[in-house]
Amino acid sequence: MESMFDNLLSSVDAVVYSIYFPLPTSDQISFLQEISTLILSDLNQYLNEYIWQKDPFELRIAKNESDPSYPFLHGKTRFGDCIDDEWFIVFLLRQISLKYKETVISVSDNDGEFLLIEAAKQLPSWLDPSNSENRVFIYQNELHIIPLPKTPAEIFNIPAGKLSIDKAVELIHNDNINTKANVNIQLAALEKSNEFPQKIQQNIHRARCHIPRKIAHALYLNPQLVAPAVEAFYTRDPIALKACQKMENFTPSTSITVTVKFTKTLYAQAISQQFHPPKPFKLPASNSKKFKAAELGMKLVSYNVIIRSVAKDHLKTLFVFSV
Numbered sequence: 001m002e003s004m005f006d007n008l009l010s011s012v013d014a015v016v017y018s019i020y021f022p023l024p025t026s027d028q029i030s031f032l033q034e035i036s037t038l039i040l041s042d043l044n045q046y047l048n049e050y051i052w053q054k055d056p057f058e059l060r061i062a063k064n065e066s067d068p069s070y071p072f073l074h075g076k077t078r079f080g081d082c083i084d085d086e087w088f089i090v091f092l093l094r095q096i097s098l099k100y101k102e103t104v105i106s107v108s109d110n111d112g113e114f115l116l117i118e119a120a121k122q123l124p125s126w127l128d129p130s131n132s133e134n135r136v137f138i139y140q141n142e143l144h145i146i147p148l149p150k151t152p153a154e155i156f157n158i159p160a161g162k163l164s165i166d167k168a169v170e171l172i173h174n175d176n177i178n179t180k181a182n183v184n185i186q187l188a189a190l191e192k193s194n195e196f197p198q199k200i201q202q203n204i205h206r207a208r209c210h211i212p213r214k215i216a217h218a219l220y221l222n223p224q225l226v227a228p229a230v231e232a233f234y235t236r237d238p239i240a241l242k243a244c245q246k247m248e249n250f251t252p253s254t255s256i257t258v259t260v261k262f263t264k265t266l267y268a269q270a271i272s273q274q275f276h277p278p279k280p281f282k283l284p285a286s287n288s289k290k291f292k293a294a295e296l297g298m299k300l301v302s303y304n305v306i307i308r309s310v311a312k313d314h315l316k317t318l319f320v321f322s323v
Contacts, residue, residue: 014055015086015114017093017107018062019073020169021100028071032061035100036073042099043092046197051204051224051263053082054231057089068165080231082265084203090115090138091196098141104169105138115143119181119188134163137179139172143189144179146171205267209260210290210297216258223261229303230266234273257293260300270299278302 024031036059040047047057055077063071079085086109093105111117112129113136126148127135135146146168149158157177159167171177181189211219219225262270277283281298284290 013080013110014076014078015089015107015109016076017074017089017105019059019093019096020068020104020106020165021072022102023070029061029063032071032073036061039073039096039100043095046088046092046095046200049223050088050200051227051261051266052077053080053085053227053263053265054078056224057092068169081269082263084199084263084265086114087192088196088200090190090193093138094141094190094193097138101140102173103139104172106134106136106165107138115189118190118192119143119185122182122184122188134165134168137168137172139179143181143186144172145181145185146177146179203263203265205262205264206259207262207267207296208257208293209300210255210257210294211260211300212254213256214254215300216256216260219260220258226260226262226300227266229300230262230270232303233275233299234269255297257290257297260296270296273299275299275302 021032021035039059043057050056057077058075059073060075061071062074065071077085077089090107093107097103097105108114113132116123116127116132116136127145131148137144137146146163147158149155149160157174158171163171172179209216275298277295277298281294281301283294283298
């Protein structure tokens with residue numbers, strides 16, 4: 001059971017982001033609380049209908065860190081197999097930097113500075129993973145790269161070794177130091193984020209599902225619930241399958257056919273999985289027009305059984321499906 005539990009709640013694929021604001025001398029935490037609320041409100045036009053593969057975009061206050069010496073906003077989002085989630089977050093961060101023009105923003109993933117990876121062919125020869133830490137930021141909607149000092153005089157302003165975040169933010173704000181990446185680097189590094197917000201709707205796939213009324217209602221109220229549903233089914237193990245064969249609370253008489261919203265990634269994961277119907281399910285013939293809706297609905301219902309059998313009491317608050 002522990003392996004299944006870990007599969008549901010953890011993933012190595014994650015994007016991490018930090019937002020550094022010029023802060024008032026007092027009430028810094030209150031300031032960040034207020035600004036994070038405003039940011040999420042500003043972004044709601046994009047977030048409202050977005051379905052995340054694993055975790056949503058989040059903003060938390062990081063404090064008591066040694067570097068930087070002041071509190072800042074921070075987030076971490078696991079994106080699993082959906083790389084578009086990562087690029088959507090880059091788009092969101094750029095929107096933040098457009099409105100809050102003094103913010104300096106960092107973003108990285110398990111591969112490190114993935115924006116540099118996108119622009120690898122355009123980068124200056126001196127820049128590589130060994131010296132890029134705390135040198136790459138989003139500022140005023142554009143990519144900024146803090147250069148190495150070229151002359152002895154520049155060493156007084158730009159350290160040649162590892163930069164602290166405190167120093168890096170100071171350098172980005174310094175108008176006398178050119179940190180803005182050239183046009184070719186900008187285009188290559190940020191190209192995929194430029195596909196948003198149009199790509200939000202392009203990534204949506206709607207499919208008919210034959211599911212119990214309560215599940216249909218839950219998905220109507222919160223379309224995001226389809227993501228953990230597919231995740232649980234996609235990562236199922238023999239223990240979970242055993243629970244599916246019983247399907248004790250499943251009542252076919254309560255099922256209706258509705259349109260469910262997936263992302264293209266989630267839909268591909270759902271339909272790619274071969275699964276023999278548990279005993280309570282009686283699927284139509286494979287050549288029937290009703291077969292696809294019934295089969296996909298069966299998989300979503302199986303999620304409910306899997307998650308209850310694996311997670312039990314300590315995860316009840318995370319899932320609201322009930323048959």
